[in-house]
Amino acid sequence: MPHRIRPIEAFNDNYIWLIDDGHDACVVDPGDAAPVMKVINQEQLKLTNILLTHHHHDHVGGVDTLVKAYGSRVWGPAGEVLPHCDQPLFENDEVSLLCPNLTFKVLDIPGHTAGHIAFTGLINRLPVVFCGDTLFAGGCGRIFEGTASQMFDSLNKLAQLPLETRVYCAHEYTLANLKFARAVEPNNTDLIARYEKTLALRHKYLPTLPSTIAIELATNPFLRANKPDVYQSAQQRQAHSSEEPVETFTILRRWKNNF
Numbered sequence: 001m002p003h004r005i006r007p008i009e010a011f012n013d014n015y016i017w018l019i020d021d022g023h024d025a026c027v028v029d030p031g032d033a034a035p036v037m038k039v040i041n042q043e044q045l046k047l048t049n050i051l052l053t054h055h056h057h058d059h060v061g062g063v064d065t066l067v068k069a070y071g072s073r074v075w076g077p078a079g080e081v082l083p084h085c086d087q088p089l090f091e092n093d094e095v096s097l098l099c100p101n102l103t104f105k106v107l108d109i110p111g112h113t114a115g116h117i118a119f120t121g122l123i124n125r126l127p128v129v130f131c132g133d134t135l136f137a138g139g140c141g142r143i144f145e146g147t148a149s150q151m152f153d154s155l156n157k158l159a160q161l162p163l164e165t166r167v168y169c170a171h172e173y174t175l176a177n178l179k180f181a182r183a184v185e186p187n188n189t190d191l192i193a194r195y196e197k198t199l200a201l202r203h204k205y206l207p208t209l210p211s212t213i214a215i216e217l218a219t220n221p222f223l224r225a226n227k228p229d230v231y232q233s234a235q236q237r238q239a240h241s242s243e244e245p246v247e248t249f250t251i252l253r254r255w256k257n258n259f
């Protein structure tokens with residue numbers, strides 16, 4: 001049976017990603033246990049593994065309850081303090097799960113938090129990335145613990161993944177992100193089309209995820225700091241002497257914080 005990947009909604013706009021093969025399951029970033037337990041119990045799945053991208057409460061708040069209920073094995077960033085972690089992970093570590101049968105590689109992507117990681121791999125032969133609060137559909141996470149330059153490098157690392165990689169981020173922020181993206185690049189036709197599509201999905205309360213790296217490269221201003229139009233917009237917002245994309249990125253991130 002192919003694996004299923006589904007979002008479990010939590011809090012206002014979090015997605016807890018559930019991957020299962022019909023018998024065994026793993027979840028990514030369970031900030032809340034109750035909505036996960038509801039699905040696991042309803043479908044009589046076995047929650048064997050929990051993957052964590054970073055330490056924020058809305059990503060790890062459900063871990064203790066889930067571990068107590070199901071005895072799941074917890075994998076998370078070695079560089080962060082987590083409520084529970086059986087297997088601390090470093091850059092390029094391999095995460096091999098037996099049930100469900102999945103393999104991921106770990107990428108260090110600091111910036112949102114100092115030890116933030118992503119999980120990349122193949123599910124049903126398609127490349128996927130679970131990137132927490134670093135790359136969002138149409139945007140990126142706030143920089144809480146790292147520097148703008150670290151966040152810029154982390155996003156570029158994700159941007160190097162194969163174009164067809166499915167991007168599973170942890171929040172439904174797409175519409176607000178694309179409103180900002182349109183302010184940055186009003187003439188980007190791919191972006192306008194994506195905005196309309198996103199609006200239609202949200203009118204029906206449907207998730208706008210996963211995205212793909214190709215879509216992000218075409219429409220996400222935080223991956224487009226090297227484009228002349230994006231540079232010009234940043235320059236208008238705040239004149240800067242350097243043409244380095246990281247400078248443009250830094251202005252965009254500050255602009256978005258106040259948008």
Ligand SMILES: [Zn+2]
Nearest residue numbers: 054056112133
């Ligand atoms: Zn976070």
